[in-house]
Amino acid sequence: MSLYKYPLVQNVLEASQERIEWSLENFPRVCVSFSGGKDSTVMLHLTAQLARKRNKKISVLFIDWEAQFSCTIEHVMNMREAYRDVIDNFYWVALPLTTQNALSQYQPEWQCWEPGAKWVRQPPAEAITSPDYFDFYQPGMTFEEFVRSFSDWFASNRPAAVMIGIRADESYNRFLTIANARKQRFADDKPWTTVAPGGHAWYLYPIYDWKTADLWTWFAKTGNSYNPLYDLMFQAGVPPRYMRICEPFGPEQRQGLWLYHVIEPDRWAAMCERVSGARSGGIYAGQDNHFYGHRKILKPESLSxxxxxxxxxxxxxxxxxxxxxxxxxxxxxxxxxxxxxxxxxxxxxxxxxxxxxxxxxxxxxxxxxxxxxxxxxxxxxxxxxxxxxxxxxxxxxxxxxxxxxxx
Structure with a gap:
C-alpha cells in the first residue's frame, strides 16, 4: 500500500459520523479517550450525540495530569455533565503515572500525583485515586503502558472500541499510525482502525482526516462547547497549529509553559515548586527559542x-x-x-x-x-x-x- 491521501466523496463530518455510527452498531462497548483538547472534544460531541439518538451508552477515559489549566478541568466537568445521560462510566484517572520531564537533566522523568509530593492541585472527589481500582495498574507506570492495559481491561475479553482523536495532518508519525498497512485492521475498508495489544479492543480514529480549520468551522457552525483555554491562547498570540492541551513538560508540550505564568500565576508557582526545571522552561522553551534545540541546533565550530x-x-x-x-x-x-x-x-x-x-x-x-x-x-x-x-x-x-x- 502506498502512503498517499485519497479524497473521499463525503466531507469529513459525514465520513466521521458514518464511522462512529458503524462503531456504535458493531461494538457492544465503546470508550472515548478524552483529553479536553479540540480534537477529542469534537470526537466526544459527535459520539455522544449519535449515541443519544441510538439510545446507546458510552464510556469516557480522561487522564488527569495534575498540572493542568483550570479551564481544562472545568471543560471536562462540563462535558461530563452535558452527556451524563449517555455516559455509562466516566473514568477520571488521577493515579501516579510516569512521563518525561524535558526541562531537567536532574529529574528527567516526573510522576503526576506522586505519593508524598506537594501536588499542584487536588483531584476532584469523583476521580479514581485508589491504586486498586484497576487490577492491571502498577505504581508509576507510564502513560503508554496505562492506556494499552486499560484498553484490554475495558474489553474484558469481549470486542470493544476505544476512540482516539488523532489526526493524520498533525504529524508524520500520526499519519503513519493511520496509513501503516502492516497494522492489523478490523477490515480492509476500515483503515482508521487498528487492533489494540490485547487483541480484543480496537483503536478507532474517526476524525483522522480532519484539518485544524475543519475543527474550528464545526465549532463555529454548531455552537457546541470547546475548551475556553483556546480563546486565551489566541488572545496571547499563540498560532492555532501550536495550541496543545496535554501533559505540560514533554519536549513538544513545554513550549506552552509560559502560558501558565500569564494565565494562572498561582498554579504556575505551584508547578515551579513541584517540577524541576519548570521555571527555566517557562523562560526558554518558547516557539522561537533554540535553547532546547527544538527546531534548530548549533554547536561549537571547532567540534564535530x-x-x-x-x-x-x-x-x-x-x-x-x-x-x-x-x-x-x-x-x-x-x-x-x-x-x-x-x-x-x-x-x-x-x-x-x-x-x-x-x-x-x-x-x-x-x-x-x-x-x-x-x-x-x-x-x-x-x-x-x-x-x-x-x-x-x-x-x-x-x-x-x-x-x-x-x-
Missing part, C-alpha cells in the same frame, strides 16, 4: 557533531549520562548490524521526524532532553524492569566497545 555529543554526555549528571549512553550504544549497535559501522556526522533531513541516523540527530536528542529517546525510535522506559535493563546494557557496551570510556 560526534565530539559535541560526547561533550554533552560528559557535562550531564552521571545517572542521566549513563542512561543516554545505554540508549545511544544500542542505537549505534543496531546500525553496525545493518552494515553501518560508523553513522555519519550529518545527513540531509537527519533532525526531522523520520529517523535518519547521524551524530547531529543524537545531539538533538541530548539538547532536546528527549530522555526516552523517541527520536532514536525507542519506546518509553518501563520502571519495573529499568534497573535490570540498564545494568545489562552497561555490560553490553563493554562487549561492543561503544561509549564505555567513562565506565
Amino acid at each position: 557533531w560526534k565530539e559535541y555529543a560526547l561533550l554533552l554526555l560528559d557535562s550531564m549528571p552521571q545517572n542521566t549520562a549513563e542512561h543516554y549512553r545505554n540508549k545511544i550504544a544500542v542505537y549505534l549497535h543496531w546500525y553496525i548490524n545493518k552494515g553501518m559501522p560508523d553513522i555519519p556526522d550529518t545527513q540531509d533531513g537527519d533532525i526531522g521526524s523520520k529517523d535518519i541516523p547521524s551524530w547531529r540527530r543524537i545531539c538533538k536528542v541530548l539538547l532536546n532532553n528527549d530522555y526516552w529517546c523517541r527520536a532514536l525510535s525507542f519506546s518509553p522506559n518501563k520502571p519495573k524492569h529499568y534497573k535490570r535493563y540498564s545494568d545489562r546494557i552497561k555490560l553490553k557496551r563493554k562487549e561492543w566497545n561503544i561509549l564505555c570510556s567513562s565506565d
Whole structure:
C-alpha cells in the first residue's frame, strides 16, 4: 500500500459520523479517550450525540495530569455533565503515572500525583485515586503502558472500541499510525482502525482526516462547547497549529509553559515548586527559542557533531549520562548490524521526524532532553524492569566497545 491521501466523496463530518455510527452498531462497548483538547472534544460531541439518538451508552477515559489549566478541568466537568445521560462510566484517572520531564537533566522523568509530593492541585472527589481500582495498574507506570492495559481491561475479553482523536495532518508519525498497512485492521475498508495489544479492543480514529480549520468551522457552525483555554491562547498570540492541551513538560508540550505564568500565576508557582526545571522552561522553551534545540541546533565550530555529543554526555549528571549512553550504544549497535559501522556526522533531513541516523540527530536528542529517546525510535522506559535493563546494557557496551570510556 502506498502512503498517499485519497479524497473521499463525503466531507469529513459525514465520513466521521458514518464511522462512529458503524462503531456504535458493531461494538457492544465503546470508550472515548478524552483529553479536553479540540480534537477529542469534537470526537466526544459527535459520539455522544449519535449515541443519544441510538439510545446507546458510552464510556469516557480522561487522564488527569495534575498540572493542568483550570479551564481544562472545568471543560471536562462540563462535558461530563452535558452527556451524563449517555455516559455509562466516566473514568477520571488521577493515579501516579510516569512521563518525561524535558526541562531537567536532574529529574528527567516526573510522576503526576506522586505519593508524598506537594501536588499542584487536588483531584476532584469523583476521580479514581485508589491504586486498586484497576487490577492491571502498577505504581508509576507510564502513560503508554496505562492506556494499552486499560484498553484490554475495558474489553474484558469481549470486542470493544476505544476512540482516539488523532489526526493524520498533525504529524508524520500520526499519519503513519493511520496509513501503516502492516497494522492489523478490523477490515480492509476500515483503515482508521487498528487492533489494540490485547487483541480484543480496537483503536478507532474517526476524525483522522480532519484539518485544524475543519475543527474550528464545526465549532463555529454548531455552537457546541470547546475548551475556553483556546480563546486565551489566541488572545496571547499563540498560532492555532501550536495550541496543545496535554501533559505540560514533554519536549513538544513545554513550549506552552509560559502560558501558565500569564494565565494562572498561582498554579504556575505551584508547578515551579513541584517540577524541576519548570521555571527555566517557562523562560526558554518558547516557539522561537533554540535553547532546547527544538527546531534548530548549533554547536561549537571547532567540534564535530560526534565530539559535541560526547561533550554533552560528559557535562550531564552521571545517572542521566549513563542512561543516554545505554540508549545511544544500542542505537549505534543496531546500525553496525545493518552494515553501518560508523553513522555519519550529518545527513540531509537527519533532525526531522523520520529517523535518519547521524551524530547531529543524537545531539538533538541530548539538547532536546528527549530522555526516552523517541527520536532514536525507542519506546518509553518501563520502571519495573529499568534497573535490570540498564545494568545489562552497561555490560553490553563493554562487549561492543561503544561509549564505555567513562565506565
